[in-house]
Amino acid sequence: MNRFYMVLGAVVVAGGAFLWYSSSQRGGPAADQGPVPVVTAADSAFKGYTLGPDSAPVKIVEYVDYECPICAEFGALQFPVIKDHLINTGKVQWRQRDFPLSIHAHSRLAALATQCAGDQGKYWEMVDQLFDNHSWALQSRDPTGTFHGFAQSLGLDLAKYDACVSANTYAGRIQASYAEGEARGVNGTPTLFINGVEYTGSNRTSDGIQAVVDDLLKKPKTK
Amino acid sequence: MIRSRQAIAVLALAGFFIALYLWLHSIGVIGQLKCGTGGCEIVQASAYARLGGVPVAFFGVAGYAALFLVSVVGQSPRFAERRGPGRLLFGLASGGLLFTLYLTSLEAFVIHAWCRWCLGSALVILLIWIAAVAGLARSR
Numbered sequence: 001m002n003r004f005y006m007v008l009g010a011v012v013v014a015g016g017a018f019l020w021y022s023s024s025q026r027g028g029p030a031a032d033q034g035p036v037p038v039v040t041a042a043d044s045a046f047k048g049y050t051l052g053p054d055s056a057p058v059k060i061v062e063y064v065d066y067e068c069p070i071c072a073e074f075g076a077l078q079f080p081v082i083k084d085h086l087i088n089t090g091k092v093q094w095r096q097r098d099f100p101l102s103i104h105a106h107s108r109l110a111a112l113a114t115q116c117a118g119d120q121g122k123y124w125e126m127v128d129q130l131f132d133n134h135s136w137a138l139q140s141r142d143p144t145g146t147f148h149g150f151a152q153s154l155g156l157d158l159a160k161y162d163a164c165v166s167a168n169t170y171a172g173r174i175q176a177s178y179a180e181g182e183a184r185g186v187n188g189t190p191t192l193f194i195n196g197v198e199y200t201g202s203n204r205t206s207d208g209i210q211a212v213v214d215d216l217l218k219k220p221k222t223k
Numbered sequence: 224m225i226r227s228r229q230a231i232a233v234l235a236l237a238g239f240f241i242a243l244y245l246w247l248h249s250i251g252v253i254g255q256l257k258c259g260t261g262g263c264e265i266v267q268a269s270a271y272a273r274l275g276g277v278p279v280a281f282f283g284v285a286g287y288a289a290l291f292l293v294s295v296v297g298q299s300p301r302f303a304e305r306r307g308p309g310r311l312l313f314g315l316a317s318g319g320l321l322f323t324l325y326l327t328s329l330e331a332f333v334i335h336a337w338c339r340w341c342l343g344s345a346l347v348i349l350l351i352w353i354a355a356v357a358g359l360a361r362s363r
Contacts, residue, residue, distance in 0.1 A: 004229045008236060015240030022244065022253045068268040070336075103248055103267055188270030202333050 037171035044176045049123045051083065052093035058195055058213050060092055063099035063181045065189040066110035066130045067137045074190050074204060075131035081206035086213055096127070098177040099189050106136075106143050109165075111174045113147040116164035122154045129154065225303055227358030228294045231312055231351050235290035238347040241340055242283030249278035258339055265336035271329050279326065283344060286319050290351060309358045316352040323348050 048061070064071050086092040098114075100107030110130055117126035129150035130136075136143040144165070151161045164170070184193070192199040194212055201208055247253045249267060256263040266272065272279055290312065297308030323345045330337055 004232075007233050011233060011236045011240070015237070015243075019240065019244060019247065019253075022257065023247065065268065069265045070268060101268060102250065103264075187273045187276060189268055191270065 037168070037175040039172045039176045039179065043170075043172035044180075046173050046176070048095045048097045048177065049118055050093055050095045051124065052087040053090055054093060056087075056090055056093035058086075058092045058216050059095065060195075060209075061095045061097055061193040063097050063177075063184075063186045063189055063191040063193075065099055065101045065104060065107045066114070066127075067104035067107040068101065068189045069134070069137070070204075071190045072131045072134040072137065075127065076134070078204070078206045078209070079131075082209055085206065085210060091213055091217065096123075097181060098174045099181040099186055099191070100174065100178060101189060104137075108171070108174055109142075109144065110147065112165055112168065112170055113150070115170035115173060116161050117151060117154065117156060119164055119169075120156050120160065122156060125154050126150060224309060224358050224362050225298055227354045227361065228297045228308065228312070230354045231316075231358070232291055232294040232298075234347050234351045234354065235287045235294060238344055238351070239284060239287035239291060241344045241347065242280050242287055245280035245340055245344075246278055246284050249273075249280055256338075256340065262336040263338040263340060266330060266334055266338035266341060269334050269336075271326075271334060282322070286315065286322075290315050290319070306359075306362050309355070309362050313352075313355040313359050316348065316355040319348045320352045 064075070066072075082092070082094070087094055098111040100111055114123055114126045114130065117123055130147075133146075133150070136146045147165070148158070148162065152158060181191070185198070190204075192204075192209075194209075195216060199209075199212065201212065203211070244253065245256075245267070248256055249272065256267065258264065274282065293308055293311050293315065296302060297305075297312065302308050326341065327345050330341065
């Protein structure tokens with residue numbers, strides 16, 4: 001019996017030490033990201049950057065977390081094909097919404113980088129930078145400098161970009177987007193809504209999205 | 224019977240810490256998971272990491288805690304010779320194993336990524352189930 005309790009004690013000590021070590025290694029998202037930002041009416045009114053014409057018959061909204069590996073894979077591999085075949089052909093308008101998951105420490109900072117780049121007309125270019133060079137998400141160090149490097153490579157006005165990031169200018173906008181996602185039942189990323197309906201299909205490749213869009217385009221419009 | 228309950232207690236405690244680690248990560252207390260391949264992040268960021276808005280790992284925390292409590296109480300003089308705790312352990316372990324099989328199939332066929340901690344938990348619950356079956360068999 002004593003041996004049994006010794007083994008239990010050893011498991012408790014080992015497990016507790018591992019949890020303590022893990023939590024002390026990195027402050028965690030809540031600590032890194034500060035309190036919940038205040039959302040203004042202007043923040044709520046902003047509905048995200050879009051690609052594709054307003055007249056496109058199919059509207060897709062993506063809730064994205066830039067630190068999420070699936071989002072990066074989707075953004076780097078599938079999205080360029082979707083852009084060529086569906087967006088540039090006028091079939092789809094794509095809207096990107098921020099949904100920084102609490103499990104990721106630097107998602108909000110990455111979203112802020114995209115919004116600040118968007119200020120200078122380079123939103124989608126910054127998104128590409130974040131996804132194409134996703135190694136920043138695998139490191140525990142603060143990626144502010146890495147994002148600054150992306151901004152530089154995009155030819156942004158760095159003084160303006162840095163001021164935007166330092167002032168956390170779009171924290172409210174990002175929070176408004178997150179709240180909108182929560183209200184729509186988003187609980188993971190990437191989550192897609194195609195013409196207002198959440199896409200729950202397992203085929204999240206460009207072919208899978210194209211098949212859904214083609215089906216929608218075949219259906220007669222009902223009034 | 225006592226030996227199988229002791230084995231279940233030790234395994235349930237180990238499983239509890241694995242589930243607790245994943246749950247603390249899901250609520251933002253712990254940063255990046257120590258995973259090696261990055262598969263853990265893919266699984267944890269997927270829509271399947273939550274069930275009804277609750278992180279799946281929380282069900283693991285609750286399940287392993289229940290298994291631990293039943294296995295420890297089941298060793299007390301009052302319950303040591305009774306079959307009730309053994310049956311309860313078998314029921315809990317079977318429920319946990321089925322739930323784990325469902326989650327593991329999601330990793331294999333839907334998410335296409337493997338979370339090593341989830342696989343570790345799957346191994347733990349399988350061993351618990353085997354111990355529970357052995358305990359029931361011995362009590363006959």
